[in-house]
Amino acid sequence: MVLVHPEIAWNTGNIGRTCLAMGAHLHLVEPLGFELDDKRVRRAGLDYWPHVSLRKWSTLDALLGSLDQLGAPYAFTGEGEHVLWEVDLRPPSVLMFGAETRGLPRRLRTSRSVPTVRVPMDSTVVRSFNVSTTVGMVLAEAQRQRTMLG
Numbered sequence: 405m406v407l408v409h410p411e412i413a414w415n416t417g418n419i420g421r422t423c424l425a426m427g428a429h430l431h432l433v434e435p436l437g438f439e440l441d442d443k444r445v446r447r448a449g450l451d452y453w454p455h456v457s458l459r460k461w462s463t464l465d466a467l468l469g470s471l472d473q474l475g476a477p478y479a480f481t482g483e484g485e486h487v488l489w490e491v492d493l494r495p496p497s498v499l500m501f502g503a504e505t506r507g508l509p510r511r512l513r514t515s516r517s518v519p520t521v522r523v524p525m526d527s528t529v530v531r532s533f534n535v536s537t538t539v540g541m542v543l544a545e546a547q548r549q550r551t552m553l554g
Contacts, residue, residue: 480508
């Protein structure tokens with residue numbers, strides 16, 4: 405699970421806890437909109453935060469340069485070409501999410517080498533899901549695929 409330039413501490417704490425529960429690693433691409441020792445990160449991550457498998461990347465290019473070792477990349481965006489259940493998320497995969505207010509950088513949303521994926525919504529009023537909610541849905545689908553499809 406990759407968060408590119410996350411801005412909100414409690415979202416990151418909650419996502420870290422979800423990653424721990426689902427057996428996923430959390431990768432954070434700097435700059436972050438908060439310090440990792442922020443009490444809001446710890447509060448959302450509860451006493452689980454020290455157990456989260458966490459790696460920080462100084463730049464997006466550093467992360468992208470390591471994709472060969474990390475797994476198949478997927479960029480999650482509201483304008484994704486593929487629907488969540490159309491892609492094979494079984495490990496090893498790299499599930500990338502952008503900043504809460506801006507989403508993923510444009511170059512990831514328009515890249516030909518990284519498939520874009522969306523979580524479908526029925527509402528025409530709601531613009532997006534909260535990133536921590538979306539991460540939970542995506543990790544649940546990845547877990548379902550791993551369990552049901554092997």
